[in-house]
Amino acid sequence: MVKFQVVNTQIDTEKNKALYDSSKRVSPAIAELKEIGNYRHLLAQLIRRDILTRYKRSFLGVAWTMLNPLGTMLVMTIVFSNIFRDGMPGVPFPVYILSGLVVWNFFSQGTNASMSGLVWGGNLLQRIFVPRTIFAVSAVGTALVNTLIALIPLVIVMLITKATFSWALLFLPVAIILIAFFTLGFGLLISSLAAFFPDVMEMYQILLTAWMYLTPIIYPESIIPERFHTLYRLNPMYWLVKIFRAPIVDQTLPALGDFGIAAAISIIMLVIGWLIFTSKSDEYAYRI
Amino acid sequence: MPIESKPIIVLENVSVRYRLPSERIGTLKEYAIRILQRRIKHRDFWAVKDLDLSINQGEVFGIIGDNGAGKSTLLKVISKVLRPTTGRVRIYGKIAPLLELGAGFHPELSGRENVFLNGALLGYSHEEMSRVFDEIVDFSELAEFIDAPIRTYSSGMYARLGFAVATAHQPEILIVDEILSVGDEAFQRKCTDRITGFREKGATVLMVSHNLDLIGEMCNRVAWLDHGKLMATGTAQQVISQYREGTP
Numbered sequence: 001m002v003k004f005q006v007v008n009t010q011i012d013t014e015k016n017k018a019l020y021d022s023s024k025r026v027s028p029a030i031a032e033l034k035e036i037g038n039y040r041h042l043l044a045q046l047i048r049r050d051i052l053t054r055y056k057r058s059f060l061g062v063a064w065t066m067l068n069p070l071g072t073m074l075v076m077t078i079v080f081s082n083i084f085r086d087g088m089p090g091v092p093f094p095v096y097i098l099s100g101l102v103v104w105n106f107f108s109q110g111t112n113a114s115m116s117g118l119v120w121g122g123n124l125l126q127r128i129f130v131p132r133t134i135f136a137v138s139a140v141g142t143a144l145v146n147t148l149i150a151l152i153p154l155v156i157v158m159l160i161t162k163a164t165f166s167w168a169l170l171f172l173p174v175a176i177i178l179i180a181f182f183t184l185g186f187g188l189l190i191s192s193l194a195a196f197f198p199d200v201m202e203m204y205q206i207l208l209t210a211w212m213y214l215t216p217i218i219y220p221e222s223i224i225p226e227r228f229h230t231l232y233r234l235n236p237m238y239w240l241v242k243i244f245r246a247p248i249v250d251q252t253l254p255a256l257g258d259f260g261i262a263a264a265i266s267i268i269m270l271v272i273g274w275l276i277f278t279s280k281s282d283e284y285a286y287r288i
Numbered sequence: 289m290p291i292e293s294k295p296i297i298v299l300e301n302v303s304v305r306y307r308l309p310s311e312r313i314g315t316l317k318e319y320a321i322r323i324l325q326r327r328i329k330h331r332d333f334w335a336v337k338d339l340d341l342s343i344n345q346g347e348v349f350g351i352i353g354d355n356g357a358g359k360s361t362l363l364k365v366i367s368k369v370l371r372p373t374t375g376r377v378r379i380y381g382k383i384a385p386l387l388e389l390g391a392g393f394h395p396e397l398s399g400r401e402n403v404f405l406n407g408a409l410l411g412y413s414h415e416e417m418s419r420v421f422d423e424i425v426d427f428s429e430l431a432e433f434i435d436a437p438i439r440t441y442s443s444g445m446y447a448r449l450g451f452a453v454a455t456a457h458q459p460e461i462l463i464v465d466e467i468l469s470v471g472d473e474a475f476q477r478k479c480t481d482r483i484t485g486f487r488e489k490g491a492t493v494l495m496v497s498h499n500l501d502l503i504g505e506m507c508n509r510v511a512w513l514d515h516g517k518l519m520a521t522g523t524a525q526q527v528i529s530q531y532r533e534g535t536p
Contacts, residue, residue, distance in 0.1 A: 020368060022377040038411070045408035053396045124392055128385045129368035130409060197316040282371045285364070286306055 028278040035131035042130065046138035050113070051145060065149045069105055073098045073157070076218045084220050091249050092161035098154050099248045100217035103241045106147040106176075107183050108208050113139035114187030115194045115201055118284070122195070125285045132281045133274070136191055140184045147176065158248070168247035171254070175244040181266040182240060185273030192277045195284055215241060236265045295380070296461060296492050297343040297366060302375035304336040304361050304516075335361040337516040339375070343509075348483075348493040350507035350524060352500065352531055358516040359496045360465065366494065367463055381460030381492065384410065386451070395439035399430055399449055402438050406453045420456040427478070428452040448475060455482055462486055464495040480506065500528050512536070 025031055036043070055061040073094055081093045117135030124130060158165065194200040215237045216224065224232055232238050239262040246254040254262075307330050336358045343349045351359045364370040365377055367385045392409045393402045403424055407417035425431050428448040433441065441449070455462070462483065483506070487493055497503050503510060503524060510527040512519040519536040520527050530536060 018378040018380050019382065020377070020379040022365075022372050022375075039408075041413040042408040042411070044414075045405045049394055049397060049401070049405055052401070053394060056396050124409065126364075126369065127391050128409065129383075193316070197319060199315040199317070203316065283307075285369050287308075 028281050029275050032131055032133055032274075032278045032281060036133060036137060039131050039134055042134060043138050043141065046117075046134065047141040047145065050138065050142040062149065065146050066153045069098060069101045069150050070153045070157075072101055080218060084223065092158075092163055094157050095154070095161055095163050096220070096245070096249055097218055098157055099245050100215075100241055102147060102150050102154060103179060103244045104212055104215070104217050104237070105150065106143050106179055107186075107237065107240075108212070109146060110140045110143035110180075110183035111187040111190055112204070112208075113142060114184075114191045115204070118191045118195055119198075119201075122284065132284055133188065133277060136184060136187045136277070140180055140187060143183065144176070144180055154248075163248075164251050166247065166251035168251055168253045171247050172244065175240070175247075175254075175262075178262055178266040179240050179244065181270040182236060185266070185269035185271070188273035188277035189269075192280050195280070195287060211235075211237065217241060236269065239265060294345055295342045296345040297341070297380075297494070298376075298378045299339055299341040299365075300376045302336060302339045302341075302365060302372045302377060303334060304358075304365055304370060305373040306333045306335055307331075308333065335516055336365065336372075336513075339516075339518050341511060341518065341521070343492060343494065345381075345492055346487070346490055347509055348487055348495070348507045350503040350510040351494070351496045351513060352498075352503055352510060352528065353513035353519075356515075357513040359513055361516075362513065363463055363465055363494065363496060379461070383461045383463060384454060384457070384459030385463045386454045386465065391450075393438050393446065393450070396437055398436060399434040399438055399441070402449070403434075403453055406450070407456070410454065412457065416457070424449070424452040424456050427482075444472065444475070451479055455479075455486075458486060458489055459491055461492045461494065464493065464497075466497055500531075504528055 051062075055064060060067065076097050077094050080097075084093070114136035117139045118132075121130070121135045125132065157163075190200065190204060194204075214232075215235060216232075239258060242258055243254040243262045246252055246258075253259075339362070351362060353359050361370065365372050366379065367383050368379075392406050394405060397405065400421075403421060404414060404417050408414075425434050428445070428451070430445060430449055433445065438446070438449075464483065480502075483493055493506075495503070495507065507524045509521065510524045511521045512527050512531045520530050522530075
């Protein structure tokens with residue numbers, strides 16, 4: 001009997017606090033942040049799964065991550081290098097295009113995968129508890145890994161075109177982190193829309209195409225007419241591409257002002273996306 | 289000799305409301321038009337209404353009721369999938385959900401890879417799954433197929449692996465939603481044996497089923513839900529006969 005009493009008091013002190021109490025929640029945004037930490041193993045598994053399955057049934061496997069932007073770059077170079085040559089004295093056109101495409105692919109892959117991840121995960125969200133943002137976070141994580149792989153052909157092209165490698169390249173990780181923040185924030189925003197309106201996914205593809213052509217990725221900035229300059233400065237991707245390209249193409253650190261704008265845009269986008277997505281987090285389980 | 293049990297799941301005055309548009313608005317364009325016309329109407333549906341329930345540690349608790357009675361909603365509120373619209377839910381233990389086996393499997397990955405993926409979905413780390421991996425393969429009888437992609441599995445193999453993963457660790461609270469109807473009879477026996485084993489080691493089991501014989505056989509206490517309201521709670525035999533007669 002005594003033994004049981006000891007066991008009982010242990011349970012008592014240990015279990016006086018509920019593991020889950022629906023009436024105690026700070027804010028959905030902060031609670032979600034904690035849950036992502038608790039589910040970091042799932043995050044790793046989801047990223048692993050997405051990278052493994054993407055190419056599992058294709059012959060060249062993960063090489064496509066490198067060949068894809070390389071192919072696009074090649075086409076663009078052949079088509080546009082003569083038209084735009086005047087706008088870029090001294091810069092190898094392939095390097096210019098490829099560095100822009102790396103940023104763009106990161107963004108478009110990450111946001112698209114956030115959406116399809118949530119739609120896929122909707123099935124799960126109705127059955128078991130997992131943090132709602134995990135699909136977007138893992139989508140951006142996967143896109144980040146793919147981007148790092150895509151840097152390999154960029155380096156090869158830089159070697160072939162005899163581009164200069166400067167110390168400023170050490171800034172690239174910072175630029176990549178900012179792009180990841182922006183991609184996650186925007187991915188969350190667009191996912192929360194897609195959860196309620198399935199046609200958002202289709203509309204987004206059109207938006208992406210237009211957005212890409214409105215960002216100086218395959219053409220030099222110098223061909224943009226003066227009267228559109230203000231308009232271009234309203235495009236967040238313009239700044240992100242700019243700070244990523246500076247160390248590669250101009251071999252310098254981005255201007256402090258450019259960096260400040262890019263950092264502010266990315267962090268604000270992340271906070272807004274996170275707040276909006278988590279404010280609806282109780283509804284995804286029965287709305288998707 | 290049972291230890292005097294204490295509440296592990298406490299629901300106070302819990303209600304769950306689903307708020308859905310009264311008509312399905314499928315497109316954003318349509319939504320925008322309706323907003324301009326101020327024609328968005330919501331229909332509120334209370335899946336669970338003013339429910340008070342306390343489940344003790346070590347109980348095998350059954351929930352019965354007609355389709356649409358709110359049984360699944362109740363399980364979802366308890367397993368954190370849904371948040372109660374009003375009222376309070378408190379859980380004093382780690383929950384292992386056993387809802388729809390293999391819901392998170394990926395067809396292109398092998399059985400082995402899916403064990404770790406599904407384990408992570410249930411909140412277990414890679415190491416925690418490595419420790420029980422051999423046991424999972426053994427229980428699901430899939431040793432020969434564990435490295436084949438899961439799209440090549442039969443539905444029975446799928447369910448066996450799903451059950452083995454979900455029950456690989458001794459849970460504090462196990463939630464079983466109508467899943468013991470999968471697989472052949474021998475495997476069903478194995479599943480019920482494992483659940484009984486958990487109970488003997490002190491786990492709390494919460495199960496929903498339309499199979500009243502199974503509920504009667506396994507549960508020591510049962511609740512009857514109807515249209516989101518609690519009609520009766522009591523011993524399995526008592527509540528089941530009330531339910532059959534339709535008199536609370």
